[in-house]
Amino acid sequence: MQMMFIAYCRDRVYSMRVIYEPKGKAREYSPLALNLYNGCSNGCKYCYVPAYCRRDRKEFKNNTAVRKDVLKKLERDCQELEGGSQQILMCFTSDPYQKAEEINKITRQAIEILNRYGLNFQILTKSGSRAEKDFSLYKKGDTYAVTLTFDNERDSRKYEPNADIPEQRIKSLNNLFPSPAARITTLLLISAAALVPIIDNTLLQTL
Ligand code: SF4
Numbered sequence: 001m002q003m004m005f006i007a008y009c010r011d012r013v014y015s016m017r018v019i020y021e022p023k024g025k026a027r028e029y030s031p032l033a034l035n036l037y038n039g040c041s042n043g044c045k046y047c048y049v050p051a052y053c054r055r056d057r058k059e060f061k062n063n064t065a066v067r068k069d070v071l072k073k074l075e076r077d078c079q080e081l082e083g084g085s086q087q088i089l090m091c092f093t094s095d096p097y098q099k100a101e102e103i104n105k106i107t108r109q110a111i112e113i114l115n116r117y118g119l120n121f122q123i124l125t126k127s128g129s130r131a132e133k134d135f136s137l138y139k140k141g142d143t144y145a146v147t148l149t150f151d152n153e154r155d156s157r158k159y160e161p162n163a164d165i166p167e168q169r170i171k172s173l174n175n176l177f178p179s180p181a182a183r184i185t186t187l188l189l190i191s192a193a194a195l196v197p198i199i200d201n202t203l204l205q206t207l
Contacts, residue, residue, distance in 0.1 A: 039064030128172025
């Protein structure tokens with residue numbers, strides 16, 4: 001049976017198909033979220049998602065796929081949420097600009113759908129160099145956020161082998177920033193791993 005999510009917006013209750021209300025700590029990032037891909041090829045060694053989804057870590061990294069009918073379901077969710085003021089985050093369970101996005105352009109299409117319905121979004125990525133091609137789609141009230149897990153290329157390449165190195169992520173923030181008049185928010189999210197010494201893999205598994 002298809003899992004349905006309930007979202008509360010503007011005092012109305014909606015039965016959502018792919019947009020959902022995050023729980024716990026994730027709720028602090030955004031009131032609503034949308035996951036576009038199953039799996040993530042960034043291959044971060046500290047990633048908690050495979051365990052959460054009960055998937056083998058290697059398989060999660062190597063077999064990424066667009067979620068079935070995700071854009072069709074998104075369109076239907078957007079019809080219900082049209083004009084709402086709550087931001088929708090992409091994505092909690094994968095990087096919306098992982099390698100597969102080069103071919104699929106699903107994140108780009110999702111943004112275009114959200115824009116058509118006047119809905120604001122937040123991108124959360126470690127792949128800024130790929131995200132840049134969609135910067136022209138951002139509108140007032142949208143947010144672009146990159147996660148910085150390490151402050152150096154060596155550790156980044158070791159622990160998040162297929163993500164952008166830190167320098168590229170920061171560069172992408174700067175490339176969006178020169179248009180403050182557009183009132184687009186840019187965020188640099190510093191992960192705890194950047195602030196503590198790396199003792200061994202055991203520590204990373206707990207982050
Ligand atoms: S970018 Fe996020 S979802 Fe993808 S592997 Fe890294 S921690 Fe996991």
